[in-house]
Amino acid sequence: MCNSKLHPFLAGLPKVELHLHIEGTLSPELLFKLAATNKIELPKSDPAFASPGALQARYDRFTSLSDFLHYYYIGMSVLLTEADFTFLAYEYFSRAHADKCVHAEIFFDPQAHTSRGVAYDTVVKGIAEAQRKAKEDFGITSKLIMCFLRDMAVASANDHFTLAANHSYFADGTIAGIGLDSAEVGFPPELFRDVYAQAKEAGVHRTAHAGEEGGPDYLSGALDNLNVERIDHGVRLAEDAELMKRVATEKKLLTLCPISNVKLQVVKAVSELPIRKFLDAGVQICFNSDDPAYFGGYLLDNFCAVEEAFGLSIEEWKGTAEAAVRGSWADEERKEEILSQIEVNFAMNTIRPSIPRFSALLRKKPFSVPSPGPPLPPGILVDEEISPVYDSKYFYPAKPGEVLADRYQALVKVGWGVSSTVWLARDLQGHIDVPEGIVALKIANNNASSAGHECEVEEHISTADPSHCGRSLIRTLLDSFEVNGIEGSYSCLVYPPMREPLSMYQRRFDGGKMPLPLIKTYIRALLTGLDYLHRECRTVHTDLKLENIMVSFEDPTVLAHFIDSQLKNPMAFKIDSAGRPVYQSRSDFGPLKSLRSIPQLVDFGLATTLEEDDDWGIWPIQPDHYRAPEVILGNGWQMPADIWNLGVLLWDMIEGKELFQHIHDQEGRYDAKLHIAEMIALLGPPPPEIIQRYQYMREYSWPNPIRRDDGRVCETAEEYFYGPFFDEKGRFLHEDLIPKRKLDGPASFLGREEKEAFLDLAKGMLAWHPDARKTAGELAGHSFLQPKPNLC
Secondary structure, eight states, rough: OOSSTTHHHHHHHHHHEEEGGGGGGHHHHHHHHHHHHTTOOOTSSSSGGGOOOHHHHHHHHOOHHHHHHHHHHHHHHTTTSHHHHHHHHHHHHHHHTTTTTTOOOOOOHHHHHHHHOOOOOHHHHHHHHHHHHHHHHOOOEEEEEEEEEETHHHHHHHHHHHHHHTTTTTTTTSOEEEEEESTTTTOOOGGGGHHHHHHHHOOOEEEEESSSSOHHHHHHHHHHOOSSSSSEEEEGGGGGGGHHHHHHTTTTTEOHHHHHHHHTTTTSSSSGHHHHHHHTTTTTTOOOOBBBHTTOOHHHHHHHHHHHHOHHHHHHHHHHHHHHHHHSSSSSHHHHHHHHHHHHHHHHHHOOOOOOOOGGGGGOOOOOOOOOBBBTTTTTOOOOGGTTTTGGSSSOOOOOOETTTTTTEEEEEEEEETTEEEEEEESOOOOTSSSGGGGEEEEEETOOOOOOOOHHHHHHHHHHHHSSSSSSGGGSSEEEEEEETTTEEEEEEEOOOOSEEEHHHTSSSGGGGGOOHHHHHHHHHHHHHHIIIITOEEEEOOOOOOEEEEEOOOOHHHHHHHHHHHHOOOEEEEOOOTTTTTOOOOOOOOSSOOOOOOOOEOOOOOOEEESSTTTTTOOOOOGGGOOHHHHTTOOOTTTTTHHHHHHHHHHHHHTTTTTTOOOOOTSOOBOHHHHHHHHHHHHOSOOHHHHHHHHHHHHHHSSOOOOOOTTTESHHHHTOOOOOOOOOOOOOOTGGOOOOOOOOOOOOOOOOOHHHHHHHHHHHOOSSSSSGSSSOOOOOOEEEEEEEEOOO
């Protein structure tokens, strides 16, 4: 663990390891164990082999690469069977998983094994089995790289390449690439030109160790003669400015191994490595562990060593993590999954900078007012006009090009509701944390009472504890102001722009379903946001649904291109009967460029802050489908109501369909009796204490009557939801309505173990008793939500 405020970020950062020798993960303990099992006699003349502890102490005193290799090859001698290689590799993957490694590309040295009589197949099949198990158990994807030993005959490298090709290991993807390792000086890259040419022709990936012992000429030799896609080590690149410029231009990734470089005397301390020089020159770098059992530092240890030596910024760490992903040989879909995980982790650990207020020095010139778009027939209902309660006088007559509050120039309408319209606007004075200077402007109706409440709640949320990692997963106000019109005053709320709601985002994927690893990342992020909302802000959202989960723009150019297209092709519009212009909104930002959008909880117009532990909400909340049982029964609600709400949303997100399927009557109206009946089918009957609370609260009247959408005025939850539901003995009064269903996980693409883990997560959210539900913070750490690729 490093003594840095960034350690939590580094520890949780999804990592890719690209420079790892599987034989170099052989710990002294495992070495002695396998030596005993396989009856291998270790050198008695060397006191280092007296015990695992003595051997570990010797590892701490390597004087050179050749000194290390002496012990490295002795260690290999204990690896004989397929099971040995499986155990070795699986032990590494287990350790890598603890360091949040999600993808690894591992070297193995077949020549060192075949030369002592171990069959090639034994090595490959043993490691491949560990790869399979690691993917299943930890979600780590991996690639295997066959390394050639430079200090062995070149003909041996050719023979082993042919051997792998004859076994179809390249064709079937068992081996993804080739590498070049062992003693560097005296064995220049050009010796292996022919075998690397064969690999390139066969479509096999290529990398090589260069610039660790050897000078810059070994690096240029690897680039020119071997056509490598990345360079392993490469620390001596800093000695040649022109070559460094070339590597930066060609975007060749350096897989650095900081602790290894210190242990092998390449440098005396990590701080002497040219890491800052590489970053400043634009060279792509990533950090790896090399031979961690010999050098005493696994993946996170190397990250910490670099942080303590250089104090990189969080943006620089994000950049190196992304460079590792892009430089990997994972398929593009897997790369996007990991990049999305990194993006979410970055967002969760980034404190939003303070927002500048008015500054005339920053003022930009407004865009020219766009030409009018095509007119729409007066008889067609457009956007907000569709609402049965639409009244033109309540809506502000915003127009493209109009500047509001002498600051925000309305550009294009992107949304609407029964009490507001939403526009993208250009901030003429510049918020520092919005892309392209564009903000989202929510213009509330002049009769809307929720805008003031929304401002108060969001100001509270934004200041509770900005250092909490969930803060950045909640979208709150940038600014607010009033604008006057003929019909009155209108509240305007300014937000960072977002791409679209999750309901629309889902539809961009095949079958309307996001990839499972991405869904897990999003659910974990939403729970982290809820943890902040509940624990730090004491606030209940009360209105969680896919429409109130927005995703950010994956690339600033998406927004820029959208704005440009809207200015060139103005919105269609009509003039309503009262003379108000009504513009047809546009909200399709086009195909996704990547999967690097961040989910955020939005819309706190109905949120409630419960400051004390014994504060309760008693009025109806939540969309019908997601309503918690304590709300329907009138038992009073707190933060666990949101947990139930999100638990129901799991089915929408993973399966693309609703959990509760029978909550409406034949005329399509919500029926609480049907809802309770289906809860009983899925969860069993409510526990006695829930019934007791229900019976007690039946006598309680609300302080202020509440009008239902159908106009009926109600004073109790029982009136509002058309109870009663249970008799005095706790029996459900409508048993004939209980469907034959049981709580079951999404079956379409979850394996048995995944399905069981999902159900365990769901049961921690969907419980009759609010106290039986886990907190958002507890749920965010659930095993189902840890990053894993789709295994099915």
